[in-house]
Amino acid sequence: xxxxxxxxxxxxxxxxxxxxxxxxxxxxxxxxxxxxxxxxxxxxxxxxxxxxxxxxxxxxxxxxxxxxxxxxxxxxxxxxxxxxxxxxxxxxxxxxxxxxxxxxxxxxxxxxxxxxxxxxxxxxxxxxxxxxxxxxxxxxxxxxxxxxxxxxxxxxxxxxxxxxxxxxxxxxxxxxxxxxxxxxxxxxxxxxxxxxxxxxxxxxxxxxxxxxxxxxxxxxxxxxxxxxxxxxxxxxxxxxxxxxxxxxxxxxxxxxxxxxxxxxxxxxxxxxxxxxxxxxxxxxxxxxxxxxxxx
Amino acid sequence: xxxxxxxxxxxxxxxxxxxxxxxxxxxxxxxxxxxxxxxxxxxxxxxxxxxxxxxxxxxxxxxxxxxxxxxxxxxxxxxxxxxxxxxxxxxxxxxxxxxxxxxxxxxxxxxxxxxxxxxxxxxxxxxxxxxxxxxxxxxxxxxxxxxxxxxxxxxxxxxxxxxxxxxxxxxxxxxxxxxxxxxxxxxxxxxxxxxxxxxxxxxxxxxxxxxxxxxxxxxxxxxxxxxxxxxxxxxxxxxxxxxxxxxxxxxxxxxxxxxxxxxxxxxxxxxxxxxxx
Numbered sequence: 001x002x003x004x005x006x007x008x009x010x011x012x013x014x015x016x017x018x019x020x021x022x023x024x025x026x027x028x029x030x031x032x033x034x035x036x037x038x039x040x041x042x043x044x045x046x047x048x049x050x051x052x053x054x055x056x057x058x059x060x061x062x063x064x065x066x067x068x069x070x071x072x073x074x075x076x077x078x079x080x081x082x083x084x085x086x087x088x089x090x091x092x093x094x095x096x097x098x099x100x101x102x103x104x105x106x107x108x109x110x111x112x113x114x115x116x117x118x119x120x121x122x123x124x125x126x127x128x129x130x131x132x133x134x135x136x137x138x139x140x141x142x143x144x145x146x147x148x149x150x151x152x153x154x155x156x157x158x159x160x161x162x163x164x165x166x167x168x169x170x171x172x173x174x175x176x177x178x179x180x181x182x183x184x185x186x187x188x189x190x191x192x193x194x195x196x197x198x199x200x201x202x203x204x205x206x207x208x209x210x211x212x213x214x215x216x217x218x219x220x221x222x223x224x225x226x227x228x229x230x231x232x233x234x235x236x237x238x239x240x241x242x243x244x245x246x247x248x249x250x251x252x253x254x255x256x257x258x259x260x261x262x263x264x265x266x267x268x269x270x271x272x273x274x275x276x277x278x279x280x281x282x283x284x285x286x287x288x289x290x291x292x293x294x295x
Numbered sequence: 296x297x298x299x300x301x302x303x304x305x306x307x308x309x310x311x312x313x314x315x316x317x318x319x320x321x322x323x324x325x326x327x328x329x330x331x332x333x334x335x336x337x338x339x340x341x342x343x344x345x346x347x348x349x350x351x352x353x354x355x356x357x358x359x360x361x362x363x364x365x366x367x368x369x370x371x372x373x374x375x376x377x378x379x380x381x382x383x384x385x386x387x388x389x390x391x392x393x394x395x396x397x398x399x400x401x402x403x404x405x406x407x408x409x410x411x412x413x414x415x416x417x418x419x420x421x422x423x424x425x426x427x428x429x430x431x432x433x434x435x436x437x438x439x440x441x442x443x444x445x446x447x448x449x450x451x452x453x454x455x456x457x458x459x460x461x462x463x464x465x466x467x468x469x470x471x472x473x474x475x476x477x478x479x480x481x482x483x484x485x486x487x488x489x490x491x492x493x494x495x496x497x498x499x500x501x502x503x504x505x506x507x508x509x510x511x512x513x514x515x516x517x518x519x520x521x522x523x524x525x526x527x528x529x530x531x532x533x534x535x536x537x538x539x540x541x542x543x544x545x546x547x548x549x550x551x552x553x554x555x556x557x558x559x560x561x562x563x564x565x566x567x568x569x570x571x572x
Binding site for chain 1: 356359360361378379380381383384385387389391392394395396405406409410437438439440457
């Protein structure tokens with residue numbers, strides 16, 4: 001009760017004042033540079049590379065302790081086998097075969113996804129079609145289609161490209177479509193207000209505005225395609241020319257060249273890591289991050 | 296309006312003739328304005344003022360060409376408005392009207408280039424309009440690094456650079472803080488003094504309408520219909536300030552007392568007053 005009575009009182013009257021703003025001391029730096037270790041720690045590549053070194057060190061120590069080259073060769077002997085396969089063996093050729101195939105499948109997948117997404121954003125029936133197809137085929141592992149593809153297209157690149165398209169298409173189309181849906185009404189109206197229509201509207205407004213989602217789709221599509229390709233080569237062996245990385249791994253496992261198997265796996269990982277942290281990271285840095293659309 | 300007074304007035308820049316605008320939501324058809332008519336003349340700072348639900352924003356969208364009227368006609372320079380175009384550029388309330396993937400200068404230059412201006416000229420124009428809104432140093436900045444007020448300045452510069460026949464503004468300062476809003480209103484008036492454009496401005500603030508406008512169209516809600524069209528007295532001098540305050544009270548009276556009267560009429564207490572409205 002006492003406090004309620006207090007609240008009803010008029011606000012306390014106090015004297016006003018106006019004063020000159022206090023001088024800032026000459027030695028106060030309003031903007032200061034961070035110490036060197038904080039600036040180095042802020043660099044992404046430094047932190048990530050240190051983590052990689054730590055992981056490699058753990059592998060090395062564990063493998064030395066285990067001392068069984070058939071189960072887990074050490075990091076050192078894997079590197080040795082890797083160098084051996086690069087210098088004298090077919091590793092580079094195998095990797096190139098895989099990458100070439102992957103790029104073809106990836107590009108074809110992007111093209112089909114572009115057509116399907118364009119249909120989906122321009123007509124309602126196209127939207128339904130995309131939703132239906134994605135719901136049907138996205139959960140289907142690409143590798144499960146390979147036996148069929150081999151029947152239809154024969155033993156060779158065509159079959160692999162077919163399953164690669166399947167691996168890239170659905171995640172990319174789904175993400176791109178979601179991105180287009182999310183383009184703000186204001187941006188659309190502003191674009192129309194400047195007289196942009198149809199293709200120019202799509203290229204100048206819709207695609208850049210949806211770019212964060214499209215980029216996510218491209219990254220997921222890349223990872224799906226890469227793992228699909230290696231698995232396909234592993235399961236179905238040599239299916240084109242001299243075979244790719246998966247074939248390389250399979251071949252060496254049959255000969256119990258386990259350090260070389262690890263060298264093949266390491267190559268798969270390093271290529272994946274390089275694409276992710278160099279190519280996609282660079283695209284991100286010069287686009288969506290610079291534009292403030294992603295932190 | 297009598298035939299004699301039409302003959303005296305020059306040809307209007309923008310003529311709204313009995314315009315009814317309807318829009319669809321998921322499950323209903325909403326009539327936003329009903330048979331609204333007014334004229335905007337070259338050099339006007341014409342304000343559409345009304346409470347929410349009077350269809351002023353929808354009407355502006357219709358003038359911009361985003362929504363086709365279901366009845367009546369919108370004529371710009373005698374030609375019927377059918378689709379959006381760079382002769383009626385719109386400045387929106389939302390800050391995300393700038394393209395985040397373009398720098399401030401590119402944001403201003405690209406609509407010019409898209410409409411056939413030479414790249415170099417577009418660049419120069421962008422710089423000159425940026426200077427007009429006081430953002431010369433920011434031409435290389437990306438929109439996400441700017442404050443809300445600066446973003447709106449860029450949007451205004453972008454719209455002005457296209458040199459439209461009429462500049463449409465949909466509550467462009469509503470999302471700003473009160474101090475910045477006040478400053479932006481002053482700057483808009485200064486730009487109008489310098490450049491001399493025709494402005495159609497939508498707001499729900501009586502105070503903003505009086506500061507920004509030279510003529511005010513009052514709309515009553517549900518659906519939007521014309522209630523009055525008023526002149527804004529010059530604000531110079533003490534008498535000007537007094538006259539503006541009086542106008543504010545008049546508008547308040549027109550907007551809110553009428554509401555009271557209608558509610559009362561609907562309640563069946565007074566029936567006679569509605570016949571006059």
